[in-house]
Amino acid sequence: MQLTRAADYAVRVMIHMASLAPGTRTSRTELANAAGCPEQFLSKVLQDLTRAGLVVSHRGNTGGFELPPMHHAASLLEVVEAVEGPVRLNVCLAGNGACDRQSWCSAHTVWARAQDAMTAVLRNTSIADLAVQQHQQQLQTQQPSQLVWN
Amino acid sequence: MQLTRAADYAVRVMIHMASLAPGTRTSRTELANAAGCPEQFLSKVLQDLTRAGLVVSHRGNTGGFELPPMHHAASLLEVVEAVEGPVRLNVCLAGNGACDRQSWCSAHTVWARAQDAMTAVLRNTSIADLAVQQHQQQLQTQQPSQLVWN
Numbered sequence: 001m002q003l004t005r006a007a008d009y010a011v012r013v014m015i016h017m018a019s020l021a022p023g024t025r026t027s028r029t030e031l032a033n034a035a036g037c038p039e040q041f042l043s044k045v046l047q048d049l050t051r052a053g054l055v056v057s058h059r060g061n062t063g064g065f066e067l068p069p070m071h072h073a074a075s076l077l078e079v080v081e082a083v084e085g086p087v088r089l090n091v092c093l094a095g096n097g098a099c100d101r102q103s104w105c106s107a108h109t110v111w112a113r114a115q116d117a118m119t120a121v122l123r124n125t126s127i128a129d130l131a132v133q134q135h136q137q138q139l140q141t142q143q144p145s146q147l148v149w150n
Numbered sequence: 151m152q153l154t155r156a157a158d159y160a161v162r163v164m165i166h167m168a169s170l171a172p173g174t175r176t177s178r179t180e181l182a183n184a185a186g187c188p189e190q191f192l193s194k195v196l197q198d199l200t201r202a203g204l205v206v207s208h209r210g211n212t213g214g215f216e217l218p219p220m221h222h223a224a225s226l227l228e229v230v231e232a233v234e235g236p237v238r239l240n241v242c243l244a245g246n247g248a249c250d251r252q253s254w255c256s257a258h259t260v261w262a263r264a265q266d267a268m269t270a271v272l273r274n275t276s277i278a279d280l281a282v283q284q285h286q287q288q289l290q291t292q293q294p295s296q297l298v299w300n
Contacts, residue, residue, distance in 0.1 A: 001154070002238055002239060003241075004151070084151060091152065091155075104290075105287075106165065107280055110271065130256040
C-alpha cells in the first residue's frame with residue numbers, strides 16, 4: 001500500500017514546473033535534477049504526464065516540457081492517477097464485479113471509506129499551492145528555490 | 151498504492167475467526183475456503199498473523215488456528231500491518247532520514263495527512279465489529295453465515 005516511485009517523481013516534477021514562469025520549456029535533464037530522479041526513469045513518467053494532458057512536450061531545438069497554466073491547478077490526485085491509474089486501495093474497489101463477496105463483505109465498505117479519506121486529501125491539494133509552499137520552505141531552510149511567477 | 155492480496159486475505163481470515171465461538175481451532179483448509187484463498191498462499195499469511203501474536207497456532211491432532219478473545223478487538227490497521235509492516239503511503243514517511251528533501255518538500259506533509267486520514271479509518275474499525283456486520287449482511291443476502299458467539 002505505497003505510492004510508486006514513478007508517481008512520487010511525477011509530483012516532484014509537476015511542483016518544479018509550477019514554480020517556473022508560464023510558458024517555460026524545461027529539459028528532461030533539468031527536471032531529473034529537480035526531482036532527484038534518474039533521467040532514464042523520468043522518461044516514462046514524463047510520457048505518462050504528457051499522455052494525461054497535464055504536460056505538453058515540444059520537440060526541436062527550442063523544445064522541452066511545459067506545464068500549461070491551467071494545469072497549475074491540477075490536484076495531487078490527478079498527478080498520481082496520471083501515472084498509476086485510478087487509485088484503488090483494494091482490488092475489490094474497482095467495481096464491475098471485481099469481487100464476488102462485495103454484497104456481504106463487511107471489509108469492503110471500510111476499504112472504500114479509507115480510500116475516500118485518503119483521496120480527499122490528495123484531491124484538495126493543488127500543485128500550484130505546493131509550489132508556493134515549497135518556495136517558502138526552501139527559503140526558510142536556505143535551499144535553492146526557483147519560484148518566479150509569484 | 152494498493153493493499154496486497156496477502157493483507158486482504160489476512161483480514162478475511164480474521165473476520166471469519168472472529169465469528170466463531172471463543173476457543174475454536176480452525177484448520178488451514180477451512181480458513182482458505184472462508185477467505186476464498188489458495189491454501190498454499192494462506193500459509194504465509196497465517197505465519198505473519200501468528201508471528202504478530204494475533205493468531206495462535208496449535209499443533210497435533212486437535213491443532214489448528216485460534217483467535218484469542220482479546221484479539222477480536224484487533225483493528226483492521228493492526229491486521230494489515232501484521233502482514234505488510236507499518237503502513238507508509240510514501241517511502242519518505244518512514245522517517246530516520248528516509249528522504250533528504252523532507253525539510254523543504256511541500257508534498258511530504260500532504261502524503262503524511264493522506265496517510266493519517268486513511269489509517270484513522272482502519273484504526274477505528276475492529277475485526278469483531280466487522281464479524282457482526284458481515285453476519286448481518288450475509289443473512290440479508292442469504293449467504294451462509296457462521297457467527298456463533300453473538
